[in-house]
Amino acid sequence: MILFQDMVLIDQIVLQSKIARRAAQRLQSPGNDRVETWSLIQSILVATANVSKIFWPTTKYKGRGERLRQELGVEKNNILSSRKFRNYFEHYDEQVDDWFQSRHGGVYIDLAMNPSLSGVGNGGHRGYNSFDNTLIFRNESLDLGEVLKALEEILNKCQPYTLV
Template structure:
């Protein structure tokens, strides 16, 4: 990877990180003035931006070396939460998740886009059954069926990465 390519890719990481940060700010604003569409728009923006960063740092096999090199330069650990694109995939391939669900379940109950689903949880904090996508504004977590994603953890990892990008990218990306 040459210096220009490195600078371009790190610049893209910075841009995608800034997009996710702005979306997180919009998401926090929906807590006070509830806007259902803006809530899910912001969540989707965060997931897509984080997914784009993940693809740069953990690319397909053909570009694996580039990913290794960038992770080393930017001091990104193997267990970094940005490496997991599962939730982004749940949202991006939602149609497939619906098809899969109904191929195994013929029941008519389908709860989607639930707000604060853990508040309606069962005993001992179990996730409610049949919640397909949910957002808990109290602890900033996402639910997809029986899985949970802590957006705070993702956003902290993104902030750490952004800090590590500063010495390697164009300073114009850091202006607000």
């Protein structure tokens, strides 16, 4: 059963999904400068995390998250359940501190883009591969295409509950 407060949250899911979709469309446009590219990536991560927080909230609101996931048919282990990559970006200051506490000198590469991705992982933090739409943080990668696909599936499940 969908409650009125659920409808408000579903509208937010729809909005955040559309924000991520628009950023993804602009990300695929040639001619983005470096700041624009990273701004769009950050928009996707934040919008996705906002959806994630609705479906997988803190313990206090756990019941609401379970209710919405069940009502909309969203699997508990959906790719959006993890906010790890968003946290890498949101807590970047901590990542830098940890990196330099464990290393003394050496190479530091950040915001790498094709074709210079080879340095990410060994001496760097963040990278974006526009050829396969993956985001890289150190030695981990996130397929933005899969994230966006999951958002679209959720958006489609929300449509019967929206007025627009």
